[in-house]
Amino acid sequence: xxxxxxxAAEILQQYGIPINAGIVCDSADAAADAAQKIGxxxxxxxxxHSGGRGKAGGVKLAEGPDDARKVASEILGIDISGHIVNMVxxxxxxxxxxxxxxxxxIDRDGRGVTVMASAEGGVDIEEVARDTPEKIHTETAHPHLxxxxxQCRRLAFKLGLEGKQVGGFAKIAKAVxxxxxxxxxxxxxxxxxxxxxxxxxxxxxxxxxxxxxALYRQKAAEELRxxxxxxxIEVQARAHGISFVKLDGNIGCMVNGAxxxxxxxxxxxxxxxxxxxxxxxxxxxxxxQVTLALNLVLAEPDVKAVLINIFGGITRCDVVAQGLLxxxxxIDVKVPFVIRLIGTNQAEGQKLLADAGITVVERMDxxxxxxxxxxxGAA
Amino acid sequence: MSILVNNQTRLLVQGITGREGSFHxxxxxxxxxxxxxxxxxxxxxxxxxxxxxxxxxxxxxxxTDANTxxxxxxxxxxxxxxxxxxDAGIKLIICITEGVPTLDxxxxxxxxxxxxARLIGPNCPGLITPGEAKVGIMPGxxxxxxxxxxxxxxxxxxxxxxxxxxxxxxxxxSAVGIGGDPIIGTNFIDVLDLFQNDPETEAIVMIGEIGGSxxxxxxxxxxxxxxxxxVGFIAGQTAPPxxxxxxxxxxxxxxxxxxxxxxxxxxxxxxxxxxxxxxVADIMAQQMKR
Numbered sequence: 001x002x003x004x005x006x007x008a009a010e011i012l013q014q015y016g017i018p019i020n021a022g023i024v025c026d027s028a029d030a031a032a033d034a035a036q037k038i039g040x041x042x043x044x045x046x047x048x049h050s051g052g053r054g055k056a057g058g059v060k061l062a063e064g065p066d067d068a069r070k071v072a073s074e075i076l077g078i079d080i081s082g083h084i085v086n087m088v089x090x091x092x093x094x095x096x097x098x099x100x101x102x103x104x105x106i107d108r109d110g111r112g113v114t115v116m117a118s119a120e121g122g123v124d125i126e127e128v129a130r131d132t133p134e135k136i137h138t139e140t141a142h143p144h145l146x147x148x149x150x151q152c153r154r155l156a157f158k159l160g161l162e163g164k165q166v167g168g169f170a171k172i173a174k175a176v177x178x179x180x181x182x183x184x185x186x187x188x189x190x191x192x193x194x195x196x197x198x199x200x201x202x203x204x205x206x207x208x209x210x211x212x213x214a215l216y217r218q219k220a221a222e223e224l225r226x227x228x229x230x231x232x233i234e235v236q237a238r239a240h241g242i243s244f245v246k247l248d249g250n251i252g253c254m255v256n257g258a259x260x261x262x263x264x265x266x267x268x269x270x271x272x273x274x275x276x277x278x279x280x281x282x283x284x285x286x287x288x289q290v291t292l293a294l295n296l297v298l299a300e301p302d303v304k305a306v307l308i309n310i311f312g313g314i315t316r317c318d319v320v321a322q323g324l325l326x327x328x329x330x331i332d333v334k335v336p337f338v339i340r341l342i343g344t345n346q347a348e349g350q351k352l353l354a355d356a357g358i359t360v361v362e363r364m365d366x367x368x369x370x371x372x373x374x375x376x377g378a379a
Numbered sequence: 380m381s382i383l384v385n386n387q388t389r390l391l392v393q394g395i396t397g398r399e400g401s402f403h404x405x406x407x408x409x410x411x412x413x414x415x416x417x418x419x420x421x422x423x424x425x426x427x428x429x430x431x432x433x434x435x436x437x438x439x440x441x442x443t444d445a446n447t448x449x450x451x452x453x454x455x456x457x458x459x460x461x462x463x464x465x466d467a468g469i470k471l472i473i474c475i476t477e478g479v480p481t482l483d484x485x486x487x488x489x490x491x492x493x494x495x496a497r498l499i500g501p502n503c504p505g506l507i508t509p510g511e512a513k514v515g516i517m518p519g520x521x522x523x524x525x526x527x528x529x530x531x532x533x534x535x536x537x538x539x540x541x542x543x544x545x546x547x548x549x550x551x552x553s554a555v556g557i558g559g560d561p562i563i564g565t566n567f568i569d570v571l572d573l574f575q576n577d578p579e580t581e582a583i584v585m586i587g588e589i590g591g592s593x594x595x596x597x598x599x600x601x602x603x604x605x606x607x608x609x610v611g612f613i614a615g616q617t618a619p620p621x622x623x624x625x626x627x628x629x630x631x632x633x634x635x636x637x638x639x640x641x642x643x644x645x646x647x648x649x650x651x652x653x654x655x656x657x658x659v660a661d662i663m664a665q666q667m668k669r
Binding site for chain 1: 482489517538596616619638656658
């Protein structure tokens, strides 16, 4: 789960990390008031669940309230990689003496939590990792003991820090790790973390993602969810335990199992079509779930044809077929369907559908071919 | 031969009185798996499909000599269940549970490894050695015993490929679903190593998907260690970056974990990679004819 920059900063502040506190505004007038309150030069930053805000014109400086109103009105409402800006953060502009990168991530290869730091702060860290990996320094936390103080100091020395900067940085690194583990984060980063004109450390831009699997024990995080940032159909799907991801094509897909769903999308693409969505209805594919899932797929106006691909394993194909018929009876279906249903009791299941005038295709590649042709015919 | 489970497997089911646990215990018993015990705290004395229930794993191991455990407990309790099985001396632990927090798995992974045990999963369908032991939630009847070893990060996609293999007359030595989470106990390399050293396995199918770099690491391993013919498939060629595709681990992040990179690495290691899932059995059939 993604949260906003200002929410991430508030979490880090709870862990004792000094942040550049600002005021969240949802209108240009509010931004002007905020600038008045803060005084002097301010930075106005789009609050969206998307990277690349700077390049998209979502981060700008303003001098005083009038300028802040103008700048905020320019930022509010713009589209950054498909995310509309509903809020801006107005914060004091800071004098930067030095900037670094600091972050904690799940290291899949090392099966642990790795804390990373780089003297190349304030730039795209993925680019640094790709082009000059030697500029990123890492420390892996012990799986049961956590991150030790010496590891935090070692990172500080690798950044070339000196004197009291070392202890200050080490304390922040330790706090980032603590926030990461206590909040079940997938990523917790400060970029840039700066030393300001007064020689003090300050987090300027923070980002935290929360492990979806841990939301049951991170109740507070659920309150940070901003539904405006999420696709409406994806939100509905999640409420019913269905995995749904909207894509750009016109062939709706309904499949049981995540791997099979991806493989079905790939088969559609291989036949020259474009999938409209990823949808995993769950391993069981019960009638209720199937009805819900079909509604989700058909909610997208671009969908010109639908491919249903179910492998009936533990759930028998005749049960799945009954569920499909029930669902299709309830929904006003206006686009062509191709159904592929195999597995346990597949003959009975296929017969049920055939008796209702629905053709069932045996092979997955054949089903993909037919649905692509159907979508082209309907387009 | 086969790998990991066979007719010597003495299976314990953790979470046996739950809906999933009791249903699948019935399925496993029916298949012929030697299910010797179940555990549910407070369930001592109960009987599930003829399987006696104990309060703790250590009690169950003491009374029944169980040597393998399968876990169906809900996600908030899954890590504890794995620790309990490890501490009771079980050396092969299969965790079916989906939705285990990643940080729980960080602790579990290293603990199990240090104890010299093997964890498969979580978020996996389990594993099967056809005709001997079904330790998981896969439909048993689609499998047939034969020369092909299969390892996969997926559930239904695995059944899909197994079904096609069986219909093409290609039975399986064992089929292992390693799970779709970011941190799993057993990865491709571990299973490939077992298949390479299993005399019954003549060829190997590997089904990967987007996210992480396990497939790339497996490709390095294959290049240097696997001499048996291999057919691969990577799901998620059409998946957009930054979006989780159902499985917690199926996400392309920071340009890492793309299907294209995985396919390239596997092909460079001599693996025949199918364009679509439907092609896997076809290519394997051609390979086996040679």
